[in-house]
Amino acid sequence: MIVEKDETMPIRSPDDVVRVRREVRERAVAIGFGLVDQTKIVTAASEIARNTVDYGGGGVLKLELVRQGKHRGLRLTFTDEGPGIPNVDQAMTDGFTTGGGLGLGLSGARRLSNEFSIQSAPGKGTVVTLARWK
Amino acid sequence: MDQIPILMVGDCLLVSIQVDMHDQMALALQDSLTSKIVETGARGVMIDISALQFVDSFIGRLLNNIAAMARVLDAATVVVGMQPAVAITLVELGLNLTGVKTALNVDKGLALIRRMIDGEEGEFDRREG
Amino acid sequence: MAKSATKASIIPALIERSHETLLAEWMAAQARSGVASPISGDELKEQCRRFLAELRRAMAAGQLAEFRGAEWSGTRELLEELSRSRALNGASPSETASFVFSLKEPLFALLRREIGDDAERIAAETWAATLLLDRLGLYTTEAFQKNREQIISRQQEELIELSTPVVRLWEGIVAVPLIGTLDSARTQVVMENLLQQIVSAGAQIAIIDITGVPTVDTLVAQHLLKTVSAARLMGADCIISGIRPQIAQTIVHLGVDLSVTSKATMAGAFELALRRLGKLVVDRKAKQPGD
Numbered sequence: 001m002i003v004e005k006d007e008t009m010p011i012r013s014p015d016d017v018v019r020v021r022r023e024v025r026e027r028a029v030a031i032g033f034g035l036v037d038q039t040k041i042v043t044a045a046s047e048i049a050r051n052t053v054d055y056g057g058g059g060v061l062k063l064e065l066v067r068q069g070k071h072r073g074l075r076l077t078f079t080d081e082g083p084g085i086p087n088v089d090q091a092m093t094d095g096f097t098t099g100g101g102l103g104l105g106l107s108g109a110r111r112l113s114n115e116f117s118i119q120s121a122p123g124k125g126t127v128v129t130l131a132r133w134k
Numbered sequence: 135m136d137q138i139p140i141l142m143v144g145d146c147l148l149v150s151i152q153v154d155m156h157d158q159m160a161l162a163l164q165d166s167l168t169s170k171i172v173e174t175g176a177r178g179v180m181i182d183i184s185a186l187q188f189v190d191s192f193i194g195r196l197l198n199n200i201a202a203m204a205r206v207l208d209a210a211t212v213v214v215g216m217q218p219a220v221a222i223t224l225v226e227l228g229l230n231l232t233g234v235k236t237a238l239n240v241d242k243g244l245a246l247i248r249r250m251i252d253g254e255e256g257e258f259d260r261r262e263g
Numbered sequence: 264m265a266k267s268a269t270k271a272s273i274i275p276a277l278i279e280r281s282h283e284t285l286l287a288e289w290m291a292a293q294a295r296s297g298v299a300s301p302i303s304g305d306e307l308k309e310q311c312r313r314f315l316a317e318l319r320r321a322m323a324a325g326q327l328a329e330f331r332g333a334e335w336s337g338t339r340e341l342l343e344e345l346s347r348s349r350a351l352n353g354a355s356p357s358e359t360a361s362f363v364f365s366l367k368e369p370l371f372a373l374l375r376r377e378i379g380d381d382a383e384r385i386a387a388e389t390w391a392a393t394l395l396l397d398r399l400g401l402y403t404t405e406a407f408q409k410n411r412e413q414i415i416s417r418q419q420e421e422l423i424e425l426s427t428p429v430v431r432l433w434e435g436i437v438a439v440p441l442i443g444t445l446d447s448a449r450t451q452v453v454m455e456n457l458l459q460q461i462v463s464a465g466a467q468i469a470i471i472d473i474t475g476v477p478t479v480d481t482l483v484a485q486h487l488l489k490t491v492s493a494a495r496l497m498g499a500d501c502i503i504s505g506i507r508p509q510i511a512q513t514i515v516h517l518g519v520d521l522s523v524t525s526k527a528t529m530a531g532a533f534e535l536a537l538r539r540l541g542k543l544v545v546d547r548k549a550k551q552p553g554d
Contacts, residue, residue, distance in 0.1 A: 014156040021154060021188070036455060039188050039219040040226065046190040050157070070409075104191045108227045214498065218458035221493035236498035238465055243498075 004072075005065040011049050011078070012058040020049040020061055024076065027063055031072050031134055041074060041132040044112040047105035048078045048128050055102050056080030056126055066131070073114070073133035078126075085120040138163050140170050146178035146247055147171065147209075148240070152185045160196050167200055171207045178247035179204050182240060184215025194229040201234045210250040212236065214243035272391050274370075275322040277377055282315050288369035289315075296365055302349065310345060310362075317341050322395075330398055342399060346406035356407045363400035367393065420452075429460035436536045437466040438529065442475035445483045454490040461499045468536040469494055472529045474505030479513055491523045500524075500539070504532035 011020060024045040028038040045061075052059045059080030066073050085091050091103040092110070106128070110116040113130040120126035138159065141148045147170055149163070167179065181197065183189070189197075201211040214237045216224075224231075235250070237243035278285060289311055302310065317338050324334035342363075349359045374388050430438045439457050461469055471487065473479065479487075491501040503525040506514075526532040537544065 014158060018154050018156045025187075034455075035219040036222050039223045043188045043190045043223050043227065046188065046192075050190075050192060108191055108229070111226055111228060112223065216497045218455060218462060218493065218497065221458060221496040222455065222489070224496055225489050225492045231496065236496060238462065238467065238498045242465070242467065 001066055001068045003064050003066050006062060008060055008062050010058070010060050011052045011080075014053060017046065017049045017053060021046050023063065024074070027065065027074055028132075031065065031074060033074075033132070033134060037132060037134070040112040041076075041130075044109040044130055044132075045076055047109040048076070048130070051102055051105045051128075052078050052080045052082075052126075055085075056082035058082075059125075068133075071133050073131050075115075075129065075131040078128045081125040084122045084124050084126055085118075086122050088118055088120055137166070140166060142174060142176065143180075143244070145174075145176055145251075146180055146244065147174065147176045148180045148182065150182040150185070154187075155193075157192065160193065164196060164200055164203075168203055168207075171204060171209050177209050177251045178244075179209055179211045180240065180243045180247060181211070181213045182215050182243075183213060183220075184217065184239070186220065187217065189216075189220050189224055189229075191227070191229060194224070194227075194231060197231060197234050205233065210235070210247050212243045212247050212250075214239055272322075272388060273377065274374075274388065274392055274395070275319060277373060278315060278319050278322070281373060282312075282319070285366075285369055285373060286311055286315060288372065289366050292368045293362070293365045296361065302352065313341060314345075314363075314366075330402075338399070339402065342402050343406040343410075346403045347410055350407055350410055356404045359403045359407055360400040363396055363403060367396050370396070429457055429464075431464050431466070432470070432533060433537065433540075433542075435465065435467045435540055436470065436533070437461060437464050437468075438470040438472060438533075440472045440475060440529070443477075445476060445479075445486075447482055447486070450483055450486040454486060454493075457490060458493055458497065461494060461497065467499050468539060469499055469501045470529060470532045470536060471501055471503050472505045472532070473503065473510070474507075474529065476505075476510075479510050484514060488523075502526060502532045502535060504529045 009020065009023065010016060021042050025038060025042050028041050033041070049061065052061075057080060059078060059082070062077040062079070064075040064077070066075050085102070088106075092107045093103075106118065109128070109130055112132075114133050115131040116129070118126065118128045138149060138151060138153075138155070141150075147167065149167065151163075153159075155163070170176065171179065179200065181200065186193070197213055204211045211233075212235050213231070216236060235246060237246045286308070290308060293307070321335050321338045330339075345362065346359050349362070370392050371389055374392065375385060378385050378388065428439075430440070432438050437457075437460055439453065439460075441453065445453075457469060457471070460466070471490070473487075476483075487503065491503075494501050501523055503523055504527070506525050506527060524535070526535060534544075
């Protein structure tokens with residue numbers, strides 16, 4: 001996999017969440033994603049960006065334009081130094097049914113992405129990586 | 135901070151979400167709507183999301199909250215103008231817009247609210263035949 | 264490549280010095296080869312000239328081993344262009360590649376004249392030249408393939424759009440007759456198209472007719488369901504028509520919850536749709552004289 005381009009932006013406030021949506025939309029359009037794919041990745045980004053602000057105490061987003069063979073994609077990595085999530089699996093299944101913000105956002109973002117991974121532990125912060133391919 | 139304008143059409147409140155709202159704006163909208171319903175005695179609330187290019191879990195919860203709150207105040211809520219890409223994404227997201235009725239556009243939305251207010255529409259099931 | 268790496272190859276300098284001669288002999292070689300070229304005359308000469316110029320430049324800038332790198336991007340682009348124009352003119356991949364390969368003969372001849380009797384040096388340089396031209400010739404074939412794939416996939420898209428029209432049956436009612444086997448990609452395109460049409464037609468009811476679909480597997484059933492859910496979210500209802508007994512069985516067997524109204528025929532679905540919209544169809548004959 002080749003990384004063609006990457007940029008980083010801070011996510012500290014609700015305004016940044018709006019900015020994240022805009023930047024991700026622009027990149028998605030630039031790669032040539034159709035409207036539905038654009039919407040999916042923007043929505044997924046919105047979920048995780050919001051989690052980063054609300055639960056992670058703020059963090060950063062790394063946006064990468066990637067290429068594998070003849071496929072191009074967009075990979076987003078959200079990192080925060082917040083309290084971390086004690087039980088990720090549980091958060092993702094429970095959160096979904098109880099409608100809690102964190103869990104719902106995570107499981108929703110996973111459903112909307114081609115690739116999704118999360119690393120988190122109490123006191124260690126959280127890193128969420130998601131990608132969508134053309 | 136910009137406010138989202140709320141109009142009155144007959145006995146219905148009409149809100150058109152044109153901008154990419156950040157969370158505080160969305161919450162402010164929820165509050166204004168509640169006040170306005172009480173103030174005007176409106177029987178219907180129509181939220182036009184035809185300009186919204188995405189609906190995430192936060193917005194979804196917002197819409198659900200507005201509908202629940204309106205119901206308590208005896209007003210019907212209809213969301214109109216959802217874009218196809220947004221609808222497809224919402225289905226994938228698995229978000230349920232419970233208690234929120236939808237219509238294709240403002241005209242159909244008003245007609246639906248009318249039917250709901252006049253008691254011709256069931257609350258959760260509009261299928262007959 | 265080890266031999267030519269220890270002693271710098273004279274090929275770049277040679278091409279620089281003798282490009283006019285090389286050009287003339289290359290043109291002659293192509294004419295002699297008997298390989299049909301859709302491009303000829305001045306246009307061909309211009310292409311040859313550009314190729315040699317590009318080659319000089321690239322070899323001066325970087326090693327052949329780095330063919331995928333930035334120094335050779337100009338060459339790659341030129342080869343892609345040459346490949347594309349020949350393909351458009353009906354050439355085969357071989358004919359396109361032989362444009363490059365035919366440069367070997369004049370280049371080898373030039374090397375022999377320049378180097379003289381040093382057999383080992385001739386061998387090394389000839390080897391370097393062969394490697395170079397083989398690489399470039401093969402690249403034209405790759406470019407040819409890629410181009411063909413792009414054309415085919417564009418044609419496929421057009422075919423999908425053409426073969427799944429959305430029909431406005433009545434005010435507020437649209438219908439999509441799905442025909443043929445549905446693969447995942449096609450179903451998605453059709454469904455997006457349907458939803459878009461629902462918006463533009465202001466349709467409250469969409470009839471999805473699957474009479475012409477031989478099999479419905481889990482994936483297709485899921486896509487259908489997602490479309491129905493999406494339509495409902497937008498404020499429109501769906502009716503599925505044309506469910507044959509076998510398909511009904513498959514659906515139940517697969518455990519798919521097709522919680523949407525379905526009818527056996529499109530006609531039945533249409534009638535239901537009209538009823539839901541509060542429309543009634545009456546016979547004219549029922550009118551009495553004087554009405």
